[in-house]
Amino acid sequence: MKAIQTLTNGQSQVIQIDPPKIGPDDCLIKTSGCGMCGTDLLKINLKLVKQDTILGHEVCGQIVETGDRITDYSVGETIVTAHHVPCFDCHYCRHGNFSMCETFKKNNLMPGGFAEFIKISKDHLKHTTFKVPQDMPWQEALFTEPLACCVRNLDRLNIQPRDTIIVVGLGSIGLMMARLLERLECHIIGVDLDQARCQNALNYGVDKTFTSDDFTSYIYAQTKGRGADGVIFTAGSAGLLDTSIHWIRNGGFINLFSHLSGETATVDTSALYHREIQIISTYSSSIASLNKAFEILKNERLNLSQMFTTFEPEEFNQAIAAVNQRQILKALIKFN
Numbered sequence: 127m128k129a130i131q132t133l134t135n136g137q138s139q140v141i142q143i144d145p146p147k148i149g150p151d152d153c154l155i156k157t158s159g160c161g162m163c164g165t166d167l168l169k170i171n172l173k174l175v176k177q178d179t180i181l182g183h184e185v186c187g188q189i190v191e192t193g194d195r196i197t198d199y200s201v202g203e204t205i206v207t208a209h210h211v212p213c214f215d216c217h218y219c220r221h222g223n224f225s226m227c228e229t230f231k232k233n234n235l236m237p238g239g240f241a242e243f244i245k246i247s248k249d250h251l252k253h254t255t256f257k258v259p260q261d262m263p264w265q266e267a268l269f270t271e272p273l274a275c276c277v278r279n280l281d282r283l284n285i286q287p288r289d290t291i292i293v294v295g296l297g298s299i300g301l302m303m304a305r306l307l308e309r310l311e312c313h314i315i316g317v318d319l320d321q322a323r324c325q326n327a328l329n330y331g332v333d334k335t336f337t338s339d340d341f342t343s344y345i346y347a348q349t350k351g352r353g354a355d356g357v358i359f360t361a362g363s364a365g366l367l368d369t370s371i372h373w374i375r376n377g378g379f380i381n382l383f384s385h386l387s388g389e390t391a392t393v394d395t396s397a398l399y400h401r402e403i404q405i406i407s408t409y410s411s412s413i414a415s416l417n418k419a420f421e422i423l424k425n426e427r428l429n430l431s432q433m434f435t436t437f438e439p440e441e442f443n444q445a446i447a448a449v450n451q452r453q454i455l456k457a458l459i460k461f462n
Contacts, residue, residue, distance in 0.1 A: 129180050129241035130442050130459070136173040138442050146236050150194040151248035155187035155205060160239035161268045161434070162445060162457040164299065168385065170446060182239025182459070183209035184271050186264045190243075199251065204264055207246055208254040208271040208416055209235045225410035240439070242461050253413050256420045265431035265458065266423055269302070273430070274411035274419035276302045279383050280310070281415065282408055283356060287311040290345065290354045292373055293332070295361025295384065296323040298433050298456040301330040303358055303383070305428050313348065315341070318361075320452055339366065345373055356381060364388035371397050382407040434458040 127145045132138045148154045161184030169175050186206040189199055199205070212219050213229035224230055236245040246255060258267045276299065285291065289312050293300050296318040307314050308331030316332040317339065318324050324335035334344070345354050353375035359366070364386040371394055374380065380403065397403065411419075422428065435454040437445040445457035 127242040128439055128461070129237060130182070130439055131178055132170055132175055132181050133178050134173065134175055136170050138170065138446070140439050140442070143237070143241075145243040146245035148191060148193050148245050151196065151251075152193045153189050153196060153199055153205075153246045153251060154191040155185075155207075155244050155246060156190045157185060157187040157239070157242055157244055157461040158204070158264050159187075159268060159436075159458050159460040159462070160185050161272070162449065162459065163272060164297075164384075167446065167449060171450065180238030180241055182241070183235060184268050185209075185235065185239040185244060186258065186268045187244065187462075196251075199255075199257075204258040204267075205246070205255050206258055206264070206267040206270050206420070207235070207250055207256070208274070208411065209233075209239070209250075210410065211249045211253050212413070222412075224412045230410075240442070240459055254416055256416075259424060262424055263431055265434060266427070266429070267420075268434075268458070269423060269428075269430045270416060270420045271411060272299065273302050273306075273423060273428075274415040275299075275408075276306055276383075277419045277422075278410075278412050278415035279303075279358075279381065279408040280306055282406060283379055283381060285310055285312065285356065288313065289356070290315065290349050292317060292345070292354050292357040292370075294318075294357060294359045294366065294370075296320070296327040296332070296335070297361060298430075299383065300358075300360040301327060301433065301455070302430065303360060304330045304332045305430070306422075307331065309422075309426075315345065315348075315354065317341070323452075323455075326455075339369055339373075342372060349375065352376075353378065355379070358383055359386060360384050362386050364391035367391040368393050371401075371403060374403065376401045377403070379404040379406055381405075436460050 160182040212224040212227040218226040316335040356379040358381040433455040
């Protein structure tokens, strides 16, 4: 079968390998497509893979084989799945820090989402796999895992209707955050250096956009002098961290949903303390957020799939370049 292998030098190539063999509790799917995640890009761009590997985890496909003990899934069904399953029992899981669970970090799809066939294990079938209805585009279902990351993030923040929220970075994650904030009836301010992305964000529920951080007067005018209730960083430089303190109200939050560029940031700890400003980070999804995200996508039709630009497996390196150069929002590698 065809698979895309990422090398330790950051380069990727199409290879031929044998399809994975399934056991009695597994399913084999033929991949329709796999979305390229920002985490995939980070590993490729920074050459973080320690051995040649097959990345990819935003996967949708059709079941072509089931194990002898499988009763809940049938050949021919279209499914979407995610890659990590926590143990539910360790110290981290008991505190709700599922993405810090060692089991969560270690398990994965076999061999990886950028492959023509993938084995779905018993635990993945039970916790992270969903049947895609016939009237739901599989490209829309592909957003289950990334949207779940956003769902879990917002669930950890004390956001209320009519709050003013700043979203920094209007790529695919920023737009998903905006869609979810729109559902919460928030006033959404988008910030991005790219004017085209700012304009596009207005189609995803963002109320006002800026290409620089020079919008403090607008924020305070919109909030009766309080400041925004919070800022969500889906991109940006570490230097903006301290600047953002001046954007938000007393008791507001700064949310890190991204690795910010730059090594370190200087933060006014006195302001954090006296103004009761929270810094909250969220990494990855949870089983509960996967379920919630899939139900949202299935029932509300957020039309996120219009963000995709489709590439063949042989065009994988071109897809990486297109995302890195901000020519497109999100790449879809289509196998079928």
